[in-house]
Amino acid sequence: MKIENHILGILQLYEYGMAIGKSLDYKESCDLFLKLILKRKNLNAAWILETDDNKMSSTYSIPFGEKVEEAYSSEFYKILNDIKDWTLLDNTTIISKIAPITITNGYVAIFNLKEQGYLFLYSKKQNITTKDLSQLQPVINKFSINLKACKAFREQQNLLHNLEVQNQELSDYAHMVSHDLKSPLRSIDTLTTWLKDDYSEKLGDSGAKQISTIRDSVEKMDTLINGILEYSTIGKNKVSTYKVNLNLLLKDLIKMIQIPDNIEVIVKELPVIIGDKYRLQQLFQNLISNAVAYNDKAQGKIIVGCEDRGDTYEFYVKDNGKGIDKVYFDKIFRAFEKLENNAESTGIGLSIVKKIVDLYGGRIWLESQVSEGTTFYFTLKK
Amino acid sequence: MLITSKNCSEIVTAISNHVGQNAVLISVGEHTEIDINILLSELNEAGLKFIGGLFPKVIHGNTILEKGIVINTLNNAESLFLIKNISDKNYTIPKFNFKKDKDYSLFTYVDGLTSNISHYLSELYQNYGMQTNYFGGGAGSLSLQQKPCVFSNEGIYQDAAVGCIMQMASKIGVRHGWKKVGGPFIVTKAEGNVIKELNWKNPFNVYKTIVEKHSGKRFTDDNFFDIAKGYPFGILKEDAECIVRDPLMVNENVELVCVGELEDNMVVDILNGNEVSLIEAAKTATEESINQASSPRKAILIDCISRILFLEDNFDKELNAITNTIKTRFPDVSIGGALTLGEISSYGEGFLEFYNKTVVVGLFE
Incomplete structure (x- = not known):
């Protein structure tokens, strides 16, 4: 008989476990799991409270009730903060203050859902035991993860x-x-x-x-x-990708850009990559044009190169121009942000560069010393 | 009160005299020889507020009748409602403001052959919670053909429920008396009221193995219900009697069609009962309600039609056990009710359930 009871207990936990994760909607997930618990265990109510530094608010309740919006006072903090996994209270006086429904006498089990708050199970009768709660704990942990996934999904949506x-x-x-x-x-x-x-x-x-x-x-x-x-x-229309020889692309590009005689552009050996020629040209053109526009040296020098980083290629465009103060490193990729009032600049070139790199799943950053020059790095997947 | 007249005007007069200004619960035996639409129209003309249903049989005192109308006064009725479209879940439970420190009872009849009854009960509990007791049953025809069977001042409907919230205390007892003979099994696949898999196997084969061994009978092409009416499923609940689900037939996919819904991963037993256990359970349910009651005015019995199909002539013993137990303690209490297609209540004021093969005894103060 005892073994049979154990088997029944395990099967019941199986049913609870299988009710979790069927939905990524917060309310539906709570309904599926908590209504089942209420039915099978003959309980009267269940609700979830979330806490932050200042207040507690209810995020779910069955039956419906008044939404709890209560200051997270030391009185409640003392009770809730001490709960590692669960606790069982036979005095509902304090808990009634943070219950969405009216509860008078009875028993309240509280589970710590960690980031997801606290789950309260209420019964008028003494039909919740500490053994029940210990058995439920792993299932409740799974439920807590499900709630986290629901929230992440909602945020994503x-x-x-x-x-x-x-x-x-x-x-x-x-x-x-x-x-x-x-x-x-x-x-x-x-x-x-x-x-x-x-x-x-x-x-x-x-x-x-x-x-x-x-x-x-x-x-x-x-x-x-x-x-x-x-x-x-950029990125709005699907463009077909194909092998692009960057050496040839840069060779044509250098001819298109007006480069003053005092500036030398050196292009090192570049790889053949999969991409769209037009976007790649935009990418290099903006970086090289910027390097040319902001070069104040008598003998300007711009070097374009690439390093193999395993899954990606790391490209760089290095100049010996004016350089950029570190405080502008983040700002520089935002649209319409110009570092100086240059009449020729639209302030959108580097935003286009970043958007293209993002589109290819890469990363862009820079290193710079004022008066010495700037190096823009970006990665592109192989 | 029992009305046997076939004349709608006489029926309305009798009801009006009996209930006065109160609302009325009307339970009609399905073979009662009246035009229900004319009756509803005349009840409306008389200014009566009412809810009711058609049932395979009705109960009055110690008698069960296929024809006849049983009347129960709904004292202190504060809200009567009709909910349509139970099956597609497209409805709203009406708001009701329960006064603090007052006792309430909610009585509901639902089309017992519609789907998603569990959802309706869940919505009732979600909205009204512990502020009221719940009591009721499934209306419909013993032919198991779905047709309009619940009614209110707004008309008669199928796929609907009617209800009444009364400011009144009630004490409820629920029992069935079926005992485990096989299991536990997991309903690994279910859809509505159909068990598609039991323990990852064909449900009929699993069921047949247990039942044939226990009963000593063999299933043939045409005797499924004759044997199955004595071997329902029981959905396990912790520390309480299980919830019974009645297997009705085997469908073309050799799956088990039940009365009442089942869900994936439910844990079920196969049950069996006998005259003694069922009658004893009916008596216990009655005692449960009596022991809580102080001065009840009336008793309403909601007893499953399948119990009479199983007990046959011995059903009189069950009814006697109930009525005698009530009369011994409260001799002046009127007793009425219906034999239903499913029963509604909550065990120990907990979550609402829809039962099969169960007896629910309600004493109203």
């Missing part, structure tokens, strides 16, 4: 939702920029050209100069808009 919203907003913004801003910009450019051509005599040298300033500003704004568009479209 919220994050995904927010990302979707933000992506949509960015997409709408890019659309607005491309159509609503570029169109008047083109009109301004055309009108100023006509002004310059048709009224050159009336405008005089001074007027012509101001017209040129307007057109320069229009061109700068056009560049900025194009940058925003580039930034917002």
